Amino acid sequence: MPPRYPTVGELTARAGALAAAYPERASLRRVGRSRGGEPLTLLTVGRGPRDVLVVAGPHANEPVGGATALRLAEHLVASAPDDGPAAATWHLLICLDPDGARRNERWLEGPMSFGRHFRRMFRPNFYEQPEWLHARSEAELLPETRALVDLQDEIRPFLQFSLHGVDIGGSFVQLTRPLPAIAEPLARSAADLGIPVELCPFDAFFWPSAGTGVFDMPPPSRRDQFTAALSSSHASTWYHPYRYGTTTAIVEAPMWAADEISDASPHPDPQGAMTGVARLTERDAEFLAEMADRVRPRVPAHVAPLLRTVDEFQRSCPSLVAEWGPESFAGFPGGLGGFNRAQVLALTIAARRLVLRTAGMLFQTVEACGPAAQDVRDRLDRFLTARCAVFEQRCDPRWIPVENQVEHQFRVVRAAFELALPQAGEGKAAPSGRKTAPVRA
Secondary structure (H helix, E strand, O other), X not given: OOOOOOOHHHHHHHHHHHHHHOOOOEEEEEXXXXXXXXXXXXXXXXXXXXXXXXXXXXXXXXOHHXXXXXXXXXXXXXXXXXOHHHHEEEEEEOOOOHHHHHHOOOOOXXXXXXXXHHHHOOOOOHHHOOXXXXXXXXXXXXXXXXXXXXXXXXXXXXXXXXXXXXXXXXXXXXXXXXXXXXXXXXXXXXXXXXXXXXXXXXXXXXXXXXXXXXXXXXXXXXOOOOOOOOOOHHHEOOOHHHHXXXXXXXXXXXXXXXXXXXXXXXXXXXXXXXXXXXXXXXHHHHHHHHHHHHHHHHOOHHHHHHHHHHHHHHHHHHHHHHOOOHHHHOOOOOOHHHOEHHHHHHHHHHHHHHHHHHHHXXXXXHHHOOHHHHHHHHHHHHHHHHHHHHXXXXXXXXXXXXXXXXXXXXXXXXXXXXXXXXXXXXXXXXXXXXXXXXXXX
């Protein structure tokens, strides 16, 4: 059987086994609990003068980060104490959202197809994602968010990694402080492992780029995201430790590669393509709203989180589609009419996967309603089959083996560390905000 993504239980067990096998190099402690009572496990490796924080699993449907964190830990315990990455203290939070991750475990073993993935995946709505600080008061922070923020305040890392796994597209890196030289090792690793580098990802569409696939977070006064998107990078756990001099690197490794995502050649009709995507997205949103309304009175409590995400899509869809008119891109060279193939595909993917994620979670909601909702289930099943087929035809995706996703993310993290170390002042210990010594779990 080919390598697969580890489950939450497997991540915890492997981290514990590693700490037990190397007690002089590694320790394990619980830094909090999830809303569902799951322990938030921190694996600390090394005793170097600087602290690095690695956050895996910030998005529940992106499981590669946990595997990468373990790959890093295994590498670190095998390294000499004063050799490369081992010259720091590495804190590896192996899964920030274990509750959400467990909901995704039904598709982790495969087969890896669009149809199976979108019918079984789960991604909580924006306000239930622990990576974001939102506009909450301190008392209103999610327990997972509270645990991460407290950890950041405690160790004050000079470098933080947030490990993500975009479902379709290419690899890219987002930074809260410039690290332009990372573009070369990113490209080298991607080429070696058959992964495209994304030229203009939806998440960083308005961010300045210091090199191919590398994007610098703009200051709060500059446009950060699409207006319809609820997220703001400055109201995130990426930016929270900025006050300590921390550089945060968000490292994306795709599940399926879409090679056109790295194609800088001009698109023959970007305005026509985006108009078509917008109209189809509006029609699909109307269909999904109708299906949701038909089953809403019968939805069991245990699948309510799925329906909340469906409802969030319904609320945000009109404004998102409206933003894709030519006037939104007036600041780009040539405007919308000058878009290349990579830019058009990035926006297309953003729209279509949002529809498929919503349809898939609604499908699971309807399944939980039992035989009384069989008609709606059948209609959603046909919808998913048809839309997945069209999406595959448009993207021409190819599955990237899990071991390649992990290896790529591992290489980029190591390269970023080596590049950031001189900027931190090699030979001088960074200030530490640690309040307590690590406690073994």
